[in-house]
Amino acid sequence: MSRLDAKSKTVLQTVGVVVFMGAMAWASVPFYNWFCKVTGFGGTTNVAESGSDVVLDRMITVRFDASKDRDMPWEFKPMVREMELKIGQTGLAFYEAYNPTDRVIAGTASYNVVPYDAGGFFTKIDCFCFTEQVLQPGERVQMPVTFYIDPEIVTDRDAKYIKHITLSYTFHETELPQTEARALPTDLGQ
Numbered sequence: 001m002s003r004l005d006a007k008s009k010t011v012l013q014t015v016g017v018v019v020f021m022g023a024m025a026w027a028s029v030p031f032y033n034w035f036c037k038v039t040g041f042g043g044t045t046n047v048a049e050s051g052s053d054v055v056l057d058r059m060i061t062v063r064f065d066a067s068k069d070r071d072m073p074w075e076f077k078p079m080v081r082e083m084e085l086k087i088g089q090t091g092l093a094f095y096e097a098y099n100p101t102d103r104v105i106a107g108t109a110s111y112n113v114v115p116y117d118a119g120g121f122f123t124k125i126d127c128f129c130f131t132e133q134v135l136q137p138g139e140r141v142q143m144p145v146t147f148y149i150d151p152e153i154v155t156d157r158d159a160k161y162i163k164h165i166t167l168s169y170t171f172h173e174t175e176l177p178q179t180e181a182r183a184l185p186t187d188l189g190q
Contacts, residue, residue: 045113046123046150054151055088062149064093065168072173073101074135079142088151094142095128095169099135106134106176109169118165121153132174 062085064078079094099105109129113119124130128143135141145167153159 045111045119045147046121048123048125048148051090051125052088052123052148052151055086056151056154058087058154059084060087060149060153060162061164062091062093062147063164063166064095065166066095067168067170069170069172072107072171073105074099074107074171076169076171085149087149087153090125090146090148093145093147093167095145096140096142097133097135097171098140099137102137104134104136104176106132106174107171108132108174109171111167111169114166114168115159115162117156117159118149118153118162121150121156121159122165122167123148123150129169132177133171134177 061082063082064080066076066078068074068076075096075098077096079096083091083093085091097107111129113122125146125148127145127147129145133141133143147167149165153162
């Protein structure tokens with residue numbers, strides 16, 4: 001093999017490695033999100049259309065936590081800090097958001113559940129986190145989350161010992177939806 005062929009082969013292999021690594025980096029975020037949704041890893045919850053058909057006599061405590069991104073001007077808090085319910089029983093909790101500014105603000109909530117082993121058993125039926133929230137200046141809203149703890153938690157090797165679960169939300173400011181943005185006046189002096 002000639003010296004030129006060896007150099008070409010090395011360049012092609014190097015380019016191949018760079019392309020492969022770039023593809024892996026690009027695919028890692030969607031793959032990780034899919035993995036977390038399937039396994040409940042990292043506190044990712046499940047979603048269901050309705051409550052559980054099975055309610056156990058065993059009680060579990062669910063704690064509620066709220067935070068906001070550093071640049072989010074809203075006030076945001078849980079209405080109740082914790083509740084105790086039977087495993088499989090449908091729970092309803094409310095969070096409150098308040099926009100103290102003089103402008104319309106849109107936000108979305110990210111969430112997680114700890115301990116992480118409980119994430120795959122925490123099932124949301126309905127949640128304010130499923131959609132973007134838009135608050136007018138001075139508006140205060142109470143936002144519900146309807147959920148249950150899947151009775152299968154008592155058969156899981158690690159999760160069956162869990163007695164307390166914390167559901168945490170963090171609100172982030174997002175761009176206003178097109179309908180809201182169009183409704184805003186273009187000149188505040190008019």
